[in-house]
Amino acid sequence: MSFEVEITVQPGEREISGRISSDARLTALVGASGIGKTSVLNAIAGLLRPISGSISVAGRVLFDAERGIDIPPEKRHAGYAFQDARLFPHRRVAANLDYAEKLAKGRKPIIARAEVVRLLDIDGLLVRWPDTLSGGEVRRVAIARALLSAPDFLLLDEPLAALDPERAERLSTLIERLRDRLEIPMMLVSHSERDVARLASKTVRMG
Amino acid sequence: MSFEVEITVQPGEREISGRISSDARLTALVGASGIGKTSVLNAIAGLLRPISGSISVAGRVLFDAERGIDIPPEKRHAGYAFQDARLFPHRRVAANLDYAEKLAKGRKPIIARAEVVRLLDIDGLLVRWPDTLSGGEVRRVAIARALLSAPDFLLLDEPLAALDPERAERLSTLIERLRDRLEIPMMLVSHSERDVARLASKTVRMG
Amino acid sequence: TGPVVFAPASMQDAMTAIVVRWEAQGNSRPVLNIAGTPALARQLVEGAPADIVITADAQWMDWLEQRDVLQAQTRADLVSNSLVLVASTREAQQLTLDDPDARIALGDPESVPAGRYARTVLVRSGEWAEIAPRIVPTENVRAALALVERGEVEFAFVYGSDLREGKTDAVIISTWPASPDLPITYPIARTAISSHPDAKRFSDFLRSPEAAAILVAYGFSDPVNGPSS
C-alpha cells in the first residue's frame, strides 16, 4: 500500500477525519477549500499530531496512536512542497536547495539538482533572496527543494496552482516521469480536475 | 479608456516594461511566471514607483513621471486582491473586512458586505484569526476585503488560483456580474486560459 | 606587589602620593582599593584579602572591630579633617543659613559621615530643626560641593580636604576643626588575615612624619589636633 491513512486531526476547533487507502503510485486528494487537505498532509509529514488513528506510507508505520508510534518529522523522509512555500528567508535560493541536499546526504536522490533546476527553470533565481521572488517563482523553488530532499514519498500541495501554462505543463511532465520511473508514493492536492485526471491513478475526495 | 499604462518598473535589478491600453471592462494580464504582472499591478496601485512612464485608469491620471504626478496609494482607490493576500494578522477576519469598509465610508460601495460574505462563503471564518485559515480561505478573505473597499477599479492577482472548482465557479460568476453591472475597470491576472477566455474582453500578454 | 590597602575615596589623591613616595624608597608598590567606606567595610567582612584598612569615620571601624576582622592593638587614628561651610559665589554672601530660600547641600546625614558631623554642628547651634526641610542630602561630600559650585544650592557642608586646591568657586563661610565632640577622624588598622610581610612597615610609614607631611599637604590635619585615641 502506498498510503494507508485513517486519522482524526484537529487543527483548530473542528475535528477533521480523513481516510485514505491507496496503492496507486500517485494519489490525488481533492475537496473544497478548508475541508482539511493540507491538515492531512501535515499529519502525514509529522507536523500535526492526529488526535487518533494511524498513518503508514509504503508499508512503514509513521504514526499509530494506539501503539504509541510517532516517528518525528525528520525521520519520515517526506518530500513536502508546502502550499505556503516556507522558503527560508535568510538563505538565498541556492542555499535553500543546499539545505535539502545536505540533510539528504547518504540517502538515494530521486532527481539530480541540475535537472530540477532546468525543468523548474530556476537557474536565474539561484542567487536571489526568497523575498524578492514572484508568486510563481516561490512555488517553483519550494517544489525543487522538496524534490532534492531525497524523499521516500512526496506530498505536493497544489504544486501547479501559481504556474503559467507552459511551466505547469513542464512540471506535470516531470511529475509523470517521477511517477512512472520511481517507486515512491506521491500525494497530490489539486483543485484542477484536469490535472488530477491526467496525473492520478486514484482520487480521494474529502468532505 | 479603462487602463492606459505605459511604464518601466524595476522591482529588482531587471527593468520591466509594460504597456497596456485597454477600454475593456475587464482586462486580463497574462504571461509567464516572473515576467512582471504583479509588478505592474503594484505600480497601478501605487506601491511600486515606476522609473518612467504614466498610468491612468478610467481617465484619471494616477502617475506621470514627466508631469511629476504621483497620486499616493490611498487616493487611488484601487481594490487590490493581492497574490500574497496580506491579511492583517492582528485583526480577525471580520475586522479585516471592517478595516476596508471603514476607510471606504462616504464612498459608493460596489457590493454589500452580506453579499460578499455569502458568495465567498466566509461566514464561518469571520471570528477567526488569519493565521488559522487554510490557503483557499485566506485568498477568499483577501478578495472580500478588496471588494469592500468601495474601489474605483479592481486589481485581481490570480483570484481563482487556490479555489476549489465550486467556489471558483461562484467567484467567476460574481466577477462577471460586477463586470456587467458596474462601470469600474477591472484587471485580472490569471494563468488559466479558460478563465481568461470566459471573463476578459481584452487580453494583454506580457513578455 | 606590596600590601593591599583599603582607603576611603576622599583620601584617593593623598594615598596615591604616599604610595609613590614609598615605592621610590625601594619598596614594592602597595595595591590601593579606593571606594566609599561602607563598601570597603562590607568587602572586608566578606573576606576581601586586605592588609590595611582606613575608614573615613570611627563608626565603621567600630563595626569592623565588632566583627573580628581587625588585628588587635593595631587601630590608631591616622588623620583628622575639618568641616567647612561654603557658599556659592553668586548670591549667597548676602544670604544666611536661616534664610527661607537658602538650600543647604550636605552628605546624607544618615549615611555619610560628613553629613552626620554637619548635623551635629547645626543641632548644637540650635538651627537644625529650622534648616532640616531645606537640606539637600547627597551621596557624598563631593556631590555637595559640586552643587554649591554650580549654584544649584546656596550652601554646602564639605571637608577641608575637599577645598585644598583653593580653585573652587565656593566661598568659605566658617570652619570647624576636629575636636573631641566633633571627631572627624580617619582610623587605620591592620586586618586579621593580613599576611603580607610589608604590612606593618607600610602602616608605620603611613603614620610617620614623612607621610603626615603629605597628608597635610592634601588638606588633612594631624590627628594630634583631633581627639587622641
Add this chain to the structure above:
Amino acid sequence: MIVTSAEWAIVMLSLRVSFVAVLVSLPIAYALAWLLARRRFPGMIVLDALVHLPLVLPPVVTGWLLLIAFGRGGEIGAWLYENFGITLVFNWTGAALAAAVMALPLMVRAMRLSIEAVDRRLVGAARTLGASSWKAFLTVTLPLSIPGIAAGAMLGFARSLGEFGATITFAANIAGETRTLPLAIYTGLQTPGGEDAVTRLAIISIILSLGALVLSEWLVRRAQGGRAHVL
C-alpha cells in the same frame, strides 16, 4: 512581612516616579525607535549613539550632565524656571526625569526590534485600502509592534525602579521627595547595622518587579488575543 508606613511611602514614591518616567518617555522612545528602524537619514548613527549614551556612561555622570542641563544654572533648567516656574532638581519630577533618561535606550532598542519585524507589505496593503501613511502606521505598524512596546515598557519600568546613580546625583536623596527604593536601600547599606532595612526593602523591590513582570506578560497576551501559533 508587614510593611511599615515609611516603607509604604517609599514604595508609592518609587511607583509614581517609575510610572511617570515610563509614561513620558514611551512616546519619545517609540518615535525614536521608528525613526531608527524605518528611515535612513544623515546623522542617524549620531542619534543612535546619543540614545545609547545613558547606558554606557556611569549613571553618576549622566546625573551630572542632567544637572548641568536641567539645573537652575543650566540652559534648559533656567529657561523652564523663568518661563514656567518649573524646577526639576531636588524633587520627584527630577527623579522621574533621571529615570526616564536612563530607561530610554532600553525602550528604544526593544521597540526598534519589533518595528523592524513588521512586514512592510502589510503597510502597503493598508495604503491601497485607503489609509494615509499616518493611518497605516497607527493601524498596522503600531499594533504589530506591541510586543516590543510591552517589552520596552517593562524594561524601562524595571530600570526606573532600580535607577540609582543618576537620581541621587541629579535629584539628591530627599526623603519623601526623591528617596526612591534604591536610594533607601543604598542609605541602609551605607549605615552600619542597616542590613535589616536593606533586606526588607530589597524584598519589596523584588516583589514589585515580579508584579510588573506578571502584569506586562498578561497585557501582551491579552493584546495578542487568541492568535494561535502554528508549526
Add this chain to the structure above:
Amino acid sequence: MIVTSAEWAIVMLSLRVSFVAVLVSLPIAYALAWLLARRRFPGMIVLDALVHLPLVLPPVVTGWLLLIAFGRGGEIGAWLYENFGITLVFNWTGAALAAAVMALPLMVRAMRLSIEAVDRRLVGAARTLGASSWKAFLTVTLPLSIPGIAAGAMLGFARSLGEFGATITFAANIAGETRTLPLAIYTGLQTPGGEDAVTRLAIISIILSLGALVLSEWLVRRAQGGRAHVL
C-alpha cells in the same frame, strides 16, 4: 585629544572586562531567552523575574549579593577557591562577572523578542527536510534571531562598559585590575580638581560606545546580507 598611557590602560581593561562579560553571558542569555520564548513550564515567571532582578535592584545591592555568594566567605566563592583556586573578588574576572550579571536582563529581553518573531512554520519545514529539532534550531531559529542577538550583545556591551555600582562593590576599585572607565570616572569625581580627568574619560566612553554601536550595526547588516525589504 591625546590619550595618556594610563587612560589607555583603563580603556583596554574596560574593553576586556566588557568583552568577556558579553562573551560569557551571551550563550546563557540566549538559552534563557529561548526557554522563555518557546517553552511553557512551571516556575517560568519566577525565572523571568530572577533574570530581571539585576535591573530592578540598585546595582550596589546586586554587587553586595554577588559578594555574599562569590566572596571567599560565600558558598560559591569558597567552593571555587577550594577546588580550583579561583578568586573572583578583587580581580578583573570579578568585574566581568558583575558586568555580565547586570547585562543579562537586557540581553535576554532583546533576544527573546527576536526568537518570538521567528515564524514557527519554517521550523516545521526544516524538520520535514530532515533536520532534527536541534538542527532546525541551529539552522533556522538561531540565524533568524540574529537581529535580537546583535541588539542584545550591543545592549549588554554598552551596559557592561557603563557598569559601576555592582563592580565597585563586588570587585573593588583597584587600578589596573578592576578600575574600569566608570570607576576611574568616579575616582576622578571624588578628587578635588579631578574634573578634567572626568571629562576626558567621559569623552573616551562616548567614543567607545559609538564605536561599538557602529560595529554592531555593520555586523547585523552584513549578516542579513542584501536581503531586500519590499513594500
